[in-house]
Each structure stands twice: as C-alpha cells, then as structure tokens.
Amino acid sequence: MHTRRKFIKIGALGLGATALTTGAANWVVGAAGKPTKSSSNEPLGWRRVPTYCEVCFWKCAGWSYVTPEGKIQKIIGNDDDPQCNGRLCPRGTGGVGMYSDPDRLKTPLMRVTKNGEQTYREASWEEALDFIAGKMKEIAAKHGPESMALFNHGSPGKYFTHLLNAFGSNNVAAPSFAQCRGPRDTGFELTFGESVSSPEVTDIRDTRCLVLIGSHIGENMHNGQVQEMSEAIDKGAVIITVDPRLSTAASKSKFWLPIKPSTDLALLLAWIHVLIDDDLYNKQYVAQYAEGFNELKEHVRDFTPEWAYGITTIKPELIRHTAREMANAAPSVIIHPGRHTTWYGDDVQRSRAIAILNGILGAWGNRGGIFFKEGIKIPDFPRPEYPKPAWSWQDTLNGRYPFAKEAITNTIIEASIPKPGMEHLIKGWIVAGTNLVVSIPLKEQLMQAMQSLDLLVVVDTMPMEITGYADVVLPECTYLERYDDLRATAHREPTIALRMPAVQPMYQTKPAWWISKQIGERLGLGAYYNYKDFKEVLEWQLKQVGSSLEEMERIGLKKYPRKTPVYIESGAAYKFKTASGKIQLKSSELQAAGFDAMPVYTPHPQPEDGFYRLIYGRAPMHTFSRTANNRNLVALMPENSVWVNPQVAELWGLRKDQHVWLKNQSGVVSNFSVKVRITERIRWDSVYIVHGFGHHHKPLTYAFGRGVNDTELISRVATDPIMGGTGMRGNFVTFVKTEPKKEAKI
Amino acid sequence: MRYAMAIDTRKCVGCSDCVVACQTENDVPLGFCRDWVKEVVDGTYPNVSIELRSERCNHCANSPCVRCCPTGASHFEDGGIVLVEHNKCIGCGACIESCPYEARYSHPDGYVDKCTFCIHRVRQGSDPACVSVCPTKCMYFGDLEDPNSKLVNVLKNRKYKSLAPEAGTKPQIFYLL
Numbered sequence: 058m059h060t061r062r063k064f065i066k067i068g069a070l071g072l073g074a075t076a077l078t079t080g081a082a083n084w085v086v087g088a089a090g091k092p093t094k095s096s097s098n099e100p101l102g103w104r105r106v107p108t109y110c111e112v113c114f115w116k117c118a119g120w121s122y123v124t125p126e127g128k129i130q131k132i133i134g135n136d137d138d139p140q141c142n143g144r145l146c147p148r149g150t151g152g153v154g155m156y157s158d159p160d161r162l163k164t165p166l167m168r169v170t171k172n173g174e175q176t177y178r179e180a181s182w183e184e185a186l187d188f189i190a191g192k193m194k195e196i197a198a199k200h201g202p203e204s205m206a207l208f209n210h211g212s213p214g215k216y217f218t219h220l221l222n223a224f225g226s227n228n229v230a231a232p233s234f235a236q237c238r239g240p241r242d243t244g245f246e247l248t249f250g251e252s253v254s255s256p257e258v259t260d261i262r263d264t265r266c267l268v269l270i271g272s273h274i275g276e277n278m279h280n281g282q283v284q285e286m287s288e289a290i291d292k293g294a295v296i297i298t299v300d301p302r303l304s305t306a307a308s309k310s311k312f313w314l315p316i317k318p319s320t321d322l323a324l325l326l327a328w329i330h331v332l333i334d335d336d337l338y339n340k341q342y343v344a345q346y347a348e349g350f351n352e353l354k355e356h357v358r359d360f361t362p363e364w365a366y367g368i369t370t371i372k373p374e375l376i377r378h379t380a381r382e383m384a385n386a387a388p389s390v391i392i393h394p395g396r397h398t399t400w401y402g403d404d405v406q407r408s409r410a411i412a413i414l415n416g417i418l419g420a421w422g423n424r425g426g427i428f429f430k431e432g433i434k435i436p437d438f439p440r441p442e443y444p445k446p447a448w449s450w451q452d453t454l455n456g457r458y459p460f461a462k463e464a465i466t467n468t469i470i471e472a473s474i475p476k477p478g479m480e481h482l483i484k485g486w487i488v489a490g491t492n493l494v495v496s497i498p499l500k501e502q503l504m505q506a507m508q509s510l511d512l513l514v515v516v517d518t519m520p521m522e523i524t525g526y527a528d529v530v531l532p533e534c535t536y537l538e539r540y541d542d543l544r545a546t547a548h549r550e551p552t553i554a555l556r557m558p559a560v561q562p563m564y565q566t567k568p569a570w571w572i573s574k575q576i577g578e579r580l581g582l583g584a585y586y587n588y589k590d591f592k593e594v595l596e597w598q599l600k601q602v603g604s605s606l607e608e609m610e611r612i613g614l615k616k617y618p619r620k621t622p623v624y625i626e627s628g629a630a631y632k633f634k635t636a637s638g639k640i641q642l643k644s645s646e647l648q649a650a651g652f653d654a655m656p657v658y659t660p661h662p663q664p665e666d667g668f669y670r671l672i673y674g675r676a677p678m679h680t681f682s683r684t685a686n687n688r689n690l691v692a693l694m695p696e697n698s699v700w701v702n703p704q705v706a707e708l709w710g711l712r713k714d715q716h717v718w719l720k721n722q723s724g725v726v727s728n729f730s731v732k733v734r735i736t737e738r739i740r741w742d743s744v745y746i747v748h749g750f751g752h753h754h755k756p757l758t759y760a761f762g763r764g765v766n767d768t769e770l771i772s773r774v775a776t777d778p779i780m781g782g783t784g785m786r787g788n789f790v791t792f793v794k795t796e797p798k799k800e801a802k803i
Numbered sequence: 804m805r806y807a808m809a810i811d812t813r814k815c816v817g818c819s820d821c822v823v824a825c826q827t828e829n830d831v832p833l834g835f836c837r838d839w840v841k842e843v844v845d846g847t848y849p850n851v852s853i854e855l856r857s858e859r860c861n862h863c864a865n866s867p868c869v870r871c872c873p874t875g876a877s878h879f880e881d882g883g884i885v886l887v888e889h890n891k892c893i894g895c896g897a898c899i900e901s902c903p904y905e906a907r908y909s910h911p912d913g914y915v916d917k918c919t920f921c922i923h924r925v926r927q928g929s930d931p932a933c934v935s936v937c938p939t940k941c942m943y944f945g946d947l948e949d950p951n952s953k954l955v956n957v958l959k960n961r962k963y964k965s966l967a968p969e970a971g972t973k974p975q976i977f978y979l980l
Contacts, residue, residue, distance in 0.1 A: 130827060131824075131827035132827070144820075144935070144936050144937065145820070145936065145938075146818060146820055147818050147819050147820040147822070147823045150820055150823040150824050150827060151826075151827075153827065275817075278938070280938055283816060283939060284940070287939035287940060287941065288940075291814070303853065305853070308851075309813065313849070315848070315849040677816060677819065677820075678818065678823075688833050689823060689826065689827070692822075692833060736844060737847055737848045738844060738848070739848070740848065741848070
C-alpha cells in the first residue's frame with residue numbers, strides 16, 4: 058500500500074524536449090484582438106487584450122499587450138478597476154513569467170510502472186480524460202460519488218466544483234479557509250453577522266486610524282489595500298502596527314508595538330479595557346447597535362494595561378496612548394481583521410476581540426471604518442439541479458468545529474485515510490491550482506492519505522510538488538491563454554471584469570473549463586455542460602447583466618451604479634446580520650456551543666532555550682509558493698533568508714549570508730539550507746522567513762533548493778476547536794550550522 | 804525644461820514593481836535592471852527605522868558619464884535626460900566606472916544601458932513606466948521649471964535629500980523624507 062504512489066519527479070523524464078510548441082503569432086482574438094493603437098505609448102499593430110490577474114486572489118483587471126509577433130510584452134492595470142486603479146503590483150506586472158516559464162507542464166501525464174519503477178509517460182488528452190472518468194465511475198459504483206473530493210484555489214476551482222456537484226459530491230475544500238482566513242471570517246460573522254470578504258471592505262482610504270495586528274500590508278501586496286494605505290499616509294492617518302518584526306508597515310507607523318509573539322489577545326483585551334474603563338468607547342453606537350456591553354465591561358475589568366504588560370512586553374502607557382488614538386479617530390478607525398489568521402489555535406477568539414474593538418469604536422458601517430459592499434450577481438448558466446449528496450464534508454467533522462462554514466482541508470484529508478468502521482471514506486481527489494504539499498501542515502497525514510486513494514488528479518500550470526503524487530497530471534494553460542469566469546466583485550462599487558486569451562495556449566495545455574467539461578461529458582453529465590465553448594457561457598451571462606462579450610472585450614471592466622448605502626446613515630436604524638440584529642459583544646452562539654462567550658487570553662507554549670519562534674510571512678514580489686519559479690520575479694527575490702536578531706547571531710556566531718539549516722522542536726530539519734540575514738528588524742525570541750521557497754521538486758528548475766520551506770518545519774499544529782483552523786505559529790526552530798547528513802555519517 | 808523625479812520614502816513599500824515594470828516596458832534582459840530598491844535599516848531593536856528607496860540613474864546635470872564617454876554615445880537630451888545612443892556606444896565601460904550611483908550596466912548586446920526616464924513615453928505625455936505602475940504612487944515625475952507641477956509642489960512642501968551630493972554631480976532624483 059505504502060509504495061503504491063511513489064513520488065515521481067516529472068523533470069527526470071525530459072519531457073520538455075519532446076513537447077510541442079505552438080506558435081502564438083498571428084492569432085487574432087475577438088474584437089479586442091484587432092490591431093489597434095491601444096494607447097498613446099504603444100506602437101501601431103500591438104493588440105490590447107483584457108484580462109484579470111491570476112497571480113493572487115486580488116484579481117486586478119488589466120490589459121495584456123501583445124506585439125505583432127505574438128509576444129506578450131507587458132501587462133498593465135485597467136485604469137477603471139477600483140481594485141488596482143491602473144496599477145498592478147509587481148506580481149501582476151511580472152505575470153507574463155507564468156506564461157513564459159520554461160518549466161511549465163506541457164502535456165497530460167499518466168503514472169505507469171516500467172521495469173518495476175514508477176514513472177510518468179506522456180498521454181493524449183483523450184486517454185487521460187477517459188482514465189479519470191473511468192476511475193471516477195468505479196469510485197462512485199463502489200463508494201458513492203461523495204467519495205470524490207476537490208482541493209482548489211483560484212479560477213480553476215469553480216469548474217471542478219461544478220463537476221463534483223453535478224457528479225454528486227460537495228466535498229470541496231480550499232486551504233484559503235482552514236489554513237488562512239477562516240478564523241477571521243468566523244470571528245467577524247459571530248460578532249457582526251458577516252465578515253469582511255475579499256477584497257476586504259476596510260475603508261482604509263478614508264480612515265483616520267489604521268491598526269494592524271500581524272497584518273503586513275505592503276509585504277502582503279493586496280493591491281487595493283496597499284494603495285489605500287499609501288493614501289491614508291498622505292492624508293496623515295495614524296497607523297498603529299503590532300508585530301514582533303519591524304514590518305514595512307510598522308516602519309511607516311506612528312506607533313510600532315513590538316509585541317512578544319503569541320500574546321496579541323492580551324493586548325486586545327487591554328485595549329478594550331482602556332476604552333471602556335476610561336469611557337472612550339462609542340457610547341451612542343454601542344447603545345443603539347450592540348448587545349452584551351455590560352457583560353463585556355465586567356469581563357475585561359481586570360485586563361488592565363499593567364496586566365497586559367507582563368504578558369505582551371508592551372508598556373502600559375503605550376497601550377493607553379494607542380487606545381486613545383483609536384478613540385480620537387473613532388468611528389473613522391479600523392482594527393484590521395487581517396487575512397492569514399491561523400496562528401495559535403484560539404484564532405477565532407482573537408478575531409472576535411478584533412471585531413469587538415471595531416464594534417465598541419463604532420467602526421462597522423462608518424466612513425473610514427468598515428463599509429458595506431455591493432456587487433453584481435452573475436447568474437449560473439442554465440443547468441439541471443445538482444443531485445443531493447448522501448453525505449457531505451460536514452459529516453467528516455464528527456461533531457467537531459461547529460462553526461466551520463466551509464470545508465476543512467484537514468478533515469477531508471483525514472477522511473481519505475481508511476479506518477475500521479468508517480462511514481464516510483474519500484477515495485479520489487482532484488487538486489486544482491493548489492500545491493497541497495507546500496500549503497498544508499501535518500505532512501505525514503497528507504502523505505498517508507495520498508497513498509490510500511484510488512485516484513489522484515492534479516490540474517496545474519506548473520510541475521508543483523503535488524504533481525509528483527498524481528496518477529494523472531493535467532496541464533492547464535495560464536490565465537493569459539484562456540477565457541474564464543467573469544470576475545464579479547462586491548466592494549465600494551459593483552464591477553465585473555473579463556479575462557480573455559491574449560495568445561493561444563502553448564504546448565498541449567488546456568483551460569480548466571474545457572477539462573471539467575470533457576470529464577463531465579465522459580461521466581454522462583453532458584446536460585450540465587450545455588455549451589460548446591465557454592464564450593457561449595460568458596455571452597449568456599453578460600446578457601443577463603446588461604452587457605455583452607463584444608462590450609467587455611473592448612472595456613475589460615464594467616462598473617454598475619450602486620443601489621444601497623455605503624455606510625449607516627448617522628444614527629439610522631440598522632439591522633446587523635446576526636440572529637438578534639445586534640452586534641454580539643457577547644456571543645450567545647459560542648456560549649451555547651460550550652465556548653467562551655467573550656475572548657479569554659490563554660498562554661501559549663514558548664520556545665525552549667536555544668529555540669526561536671518560527672514566524673513566516675510574505676514578500677511583495679511573490680505569491681504563496683507559486684511564483685518562486687517565475688523568471689520575471691525571481692530576479693527581485695531569488696530565495697528567502699532567515700531573519701535573525703544581531704544578539705542571537707552573536708550568540709550563535711552566525712555571519713551574514715552564512716548558510717544554516719533549521720531544525721524544529723520535533724527534530725524536523727529543513728530540506729535545504731537558508732542564508733542568514735542579521736537584522737535589527739526582528740525580536741530576539743523569533744526568527745522570520747518569507748513563505749513559498751525551498752521547493753524540493755527538481756522540475757521547478759529555478760526554484761529547486763532555493764531557500765527554506767516554512768511548512769516543512771510546521772509539524773505542530775494547534776487546531777481551533779471553533780472552526781478547525783490550523784494554527785501554525787507554534788513551531789520553534791534552532792540553527793544547524795553544518796550539513797545535517799554529514800553529521801549523521803560521523 | 805528640466806526633468807526630475809521625487810520619490811516619497813514615507814510611502815514606498817519596496818515592492819519593486821518599478822523594477823518589473825521597467826523590465827517589461829523597456830525589454831531589459833532578465834538578470835539586469837535599470838532601477839532597483841534599496842533598504843536601509845537604522846537603529847537597534849526596538850528603536851529601528853527603515854528607509855526604502857527606489858533608485859535609478861539620477862540624470863545628473865553635471866554628469867561624469869557624459870563627460871567621460873569617448874564616443875559621445877552618452878549625451879544629454881531635451882530636459883536634461885541622460886541617454887546612451889546604443890549605436891555609438893563601444894561598451895568600454897568608462898561611464899559605468901564614473902557613475903557614483905552604479906546606475907549603468909553592460910547589456911549582453913554589447914552596449915551600456917541604463918534608465919532613460921522612459922523618454923519614449925515622456926515625449927508622448929505619459930509618465931515613466933515605474934511612476935505609472937507604482938501602487939503607492941510614491942513617485943512624482945515632472946518638469947522642475949514648471950511651477951504648477953506636482954513635482955515642484957511636493958519639493959516645496961516636503962523635506963528631501965538627494966543621494967551622494969558630495970560627488971557634485973547635481974543629481975535630479977529627490978527623496979522625500
């Protein structure tokens with residue numbers, strides 16, 4: 058069983074040399090494809106083709122500029138798009154590197170055993186798709202269609218979700234929930250009845266005070282937010298940043314609170330204490346819109362700044378001062394909800410504390426606080442009703458995580474490992490656009506699950522680590538080579554954006570909508586794919602919202618007039634989306650489920666002597682682990698480094714740029730070494746690395762072996778009992794100065 | 804007319820978008836760049852500060868590169884933009900040595916290359932690619948002799964510095980502090 062799915066390195070097969078390249082030249086696409094003098098700066102004959110970016114989830118609308126020779130020369134933001142205002146971030150600007158990457162997946166691959174060795178061979182689409190459909194039918198016959206699951210991220214996810222739903226399964230999970238924004242969304246939903254969505258509805262542009270807690274805007278390059286933070290700086294907003302590291306945002310802040318990691322909740326409670334104790338909270342707002350205030354007041358009575366000082370190392374006067382700054386700005390204040398919030402396992406409660414702070418300051422529904430979004434609903438293309446699955450991902454929870462609103466990756470993984478008497482077993486996975494091997498903690502469980510499957514299909518543009526475990530690898534074309542679903546954004550203004558191919562797909566790659574349709578038709582689900590081409594779907598959908606493909610090809614992005622207010626009109630009645638219609642300072646829902654109704658600070662494990670807390674984060678020129686091979690971006694940052702405080706470096710005798718290996722508390726040593734960066738920007742009890750490096754899959758010819766992958770060192774996970782988020786900031790590392798394998802030999 | 808640039812270090816997040824945009828706009832070969840971002844850290848934890856600076860050719864008014872060029876390939880264009888005429892350049896590299904900002908590099912095709920202030924865009928009334936892409940809008944490009952320009956306005960109202968003023972090159976990139 059355990060050797061059935063041996064990891065195969067795709068590059069060893071030398072496929073690159075044999076794969077076909079189809080020239081992109083002279084390929085004319087629709088109205089926008091006509092040679093035009095598209096803007097004053099482009100030479101005659103260039104084409105300007107609308108797209109929206111796929112390098113991250115912000116999905117900025119832009120234009121691909123194609124030369125008469127068919128080369129995508131550059132990608133420029135769409136001036137009309139409020140998400141980017143004509144300015145893409147470095148990743149979007151360098152998005153062409155995804156298209157031109159020489160290491161791309163080029164043709165379908167199927168696992169075969171040759172002379173007792175497992176390897177991949179090239180396959181035709183027909184063959185690969187027939188095989189997948191056959192296996193899915195087998196799984197359905199034996200276990201039911203519910204035994205197929207999908208892990209997804211980004212645009213391809215929607216088509217395979219549709220496939221699985223039509224097939225009879227809703228076991229669809231994305232790491233973006235339980236590994237990322239889940240706790241925030243749950244905490245805000247429990248408090249306000251809704252979360253801050255994506256792009257976040259934070260009114261940073263007009264705020265007078267922005268509080269960031271472990272949220273490093275500027276290093277996380279969520280374009281609109283970065284732009285608005287810059288505008289807020291221009292307008293003189295007070296920025297308060299809580300971070301054990303002097304992040305870029307911290308360096309732009311009036312107040313930087315260099316907190317001891319894992320103690321944020323104590324600081325938040327002390328802030329709430331000060332606001333209530335010093336009578337600084339928004340009394341009229343709380344009286345009108347919130348409930349549970351008296352209980353909250355009682356709850357935080359003892360959480361004084363002096364109490365928090367001993368825990369957080371933040372001086373009491375600084376806690377008081379910053380609380381006053383927030384109150385002075387209120388209601389034009391944002392305690393930013395953050396995005397990647399799976400830290401310590403009590404993350405919903407921390408997010409609740411953040412939500413409560415916003416609540417008692419009156420930020421929700423006020424200018425410069427948190428505004429109400431409005432969007433355009435794009436109707437589904439006509440299709441039969443989906444069958445009702447006999448069981449769903451909720452059944453894999455076994456009574457745990459009662460507030461999980463989305464499927465939890467780890468419980469689906471768990472349900473893929475057969476155990477005696479198990480009712481809900483998963484036997485097949487489709488993995489689309491997410492590199493589970495690098496994005497999911499608890500590697501052993503993942504490996505065990507993958508070994509137990511009857512079918513593992515990976516759809517990606519790149520030979521990511523996960524492809525090495527697949528039975529079938531399907532090469533998706535990049536976003537610059539395909540039509541996709543419309544981007545419909547709910548934000549200050551409702552907008553829709555079109556993505557269309559700038560050039561023909563290279564090699565044998567195909568769009569995900571086509572792959573999904575092909576599998577669907579082979580499964581007898583043709584009625585769910587009642588169109589020849591995705592353009593037909595877009596044409597129909599656009600007609601429903603008063604536009605057309607012709608119009609969208611010309612303008613790329615369409616704005617719709619807003620019909621509802623952006624803020625609560627001063628003092629007006631407003632019903633929050635909670636059960637009672639009021640902001641839940643005290644959560645009766647949590648209480649009823651046996652959790653703390655109001656957040657309580659719990660001490661978390663601290664590193665032993667010689668160990669340092671592993672903090673990870675982002676760099677503005679990279680997204681997750683998907684850009685580490687993008688030649689247009691790696692020049693800016695080819696690898697990560699481990700940030701070490703100079704005092705720690707002296708203690709260990711570390712030199713600048715010295716290579717070290719990292720070993721965590723459980724004895725896990727990093728695959729590769731990493732350069733030491735000695736910097737005053739990091740606390741002495743922590744080290745910092747940028748996520749997304751240390752790829753160990755050789756076919757990623759550039760990224761292979763560069764830097765360290767943080768997730769391989771995250772072997773201890775604190776799971777949030779409320780919604781199943783995997784807290785990943787509780788791992789501690791030490792330095793190994795000589796190559797570990799050599800040590801073992803001696 | 805005197806083209807110049809002001810860059811707000813309070814807003815720059817060091818994302819290097821300016822570098823990528825320059826590369827795709829000007830076909831700069833991968834592995835080389837005409838602009839780059841520098842991070843300067845000062846102080847001791849927790850009293851630390853960072854300055855992030857997008858750097859490039861300073862289009863100096865007193866340019867050592869123009870002075871030392873043996874063929875006249877390095878020259879001044881309208882508005883004081885320093886350009887290298889690729890056909891005239893013999894790739895001797897004297898200018899690379901003379902530049903106190905290390906703004907020039909040897910192009911694989913045999914000539915010396917550097918920032919042009921995107922003269923091809925500027926002549927058509929657009930901003931240089933780096934300025935027009937910057938998500939934080941931290942860069943201001945314009946004519947120092949136009950009293951109504953945003954550039955002159957920010958320089959009037961903010962403290963600023965230039966790099967290596969001691970070199971006496973009269974650099975035309977100003978960093979707002």
